[in-house]
Amino acid sequence: MNSEEEFYDAETGLESDDSCEVSFKDALVFDGTKASDGSTTRENGVWERRKSLPAEMISRNNFSVWSILKKCIGMELSKIAMPVVFNEPLSFLQRISEYMEHTHLVHEACSLSDSIDRMQVVAAFAVSSVASQWERTGKPFNPLLGETYELIREDEGYRLISEQVSHHPPVSAFHAQSLKEEFEFHGSIYPKLKFWGKSVEAEPKGTMTLELLKHKEAYTWTNPMCCVHNIILGKLWIEQYGTVEIINHSTGDKCVLTFKPCGMFGKELHRVEGHIQDRSKKKRRVIYGKWTECMYSVDPRLYETYRKSDKRAAGEPKKLRTEQSCEGEDADEMPEVQETVTVIPGSALLWRITPRPAHSAQMYNFTSFAMTLNELEPDMERLLPPTDCRLRPDIRAMESGDIDAASNEKERLEEKQRAARRERSVEEEEWTTRWFQLGTNPHTGAEDWLYTGGYFDRNYTHCPNIY
16 A cells, blocks of 8 residues: 555734733634634524534554654655554645634734734734644645635635645645635645654645735745654644744735744743834834734833843743653653743733634544534535545545544545556646646745636536545
């Protein structure tokens, strides 16, 4: 079996927070109908999105990933066959759509008149787009060539289409647009993953582009690196690290964010810190928080004053008994971390993560949003193209708890994909994408996969039979 998978101070619209206590009521909320657990309900009350999966997570206790990965240290995991038990019941295309979970931030940015205010909310959106990865240690299914996924959320005012546009290398392209023509958000992702003995490192190559159409602004950035620790032994845990630069190509404003690695004793785990500067490189705002929790904005002068007053506390002896290094002899122990961010007086709350449902740990650590992504809504199946992820039998079997059927279907689909590739080779036929084409990102000048339109016309007679 050769699966060829991959493991792969804002016065306008923002509230300031002068206390060190964090309240959920301070979070920005887009004006839509939202239940307390994050799910949404149609206004007529006829149908409500599901709050759980059909079955609980399949146990991985009897499977050893070491037997598969021990010969792959330092290698890119592009052709390593992984048992389906290490997957989560979502395609990578569906995982990409989780960038849209906090779309209310984009709507907020569209409503703001000041470019610095918009930038700080866009920065919060960029951080929020990776927040769902926390504790998501299952591997999404590698999309088949030509696979698609659509997501329409009328209550949140957007629709999204994604397509697997390349298999070697694997590239996933997506395009989301506001239903009221307020914004477009798009990109293409080429995840590169390597195994380093105790961890898997993921480099999410690809550029995110957010266009605020009313303001004629375009922002671009790349996502941070991600590392999954304790692949072989110990409890799996995730950290994000690296520098993310968000550029406003219209104004010249820039936001530089540092996703900090855990460091010694795990002091910096999950922390994100940075600043916004204008085209003259004057620092206008400081951004700080945790990608697993919340993000704040504060005036640079207040930030510096706070840092100076905090030096005494920083010089106190460390409690070594409760702090641990990320490096251990047998496993990378996950450091103990504070549950809240210390709020600097005068800060404005930009974003707070939506709480996960109480049973999330039994459901692959999915958010409420993720729970709904593979759900077939009433009458949806007749509208979807035959390439949509929701129709994949292996993913459908896995979310229903049938590991044997999921494994068999996964192997069948992979062999069908290989056979189709061999047939194209014999006939000297090139694969043709349906909804995206390779072009040039007009804002960065770099090569990018761009949406060509037409998907929502609902004419899918030319779509391939990949399942």
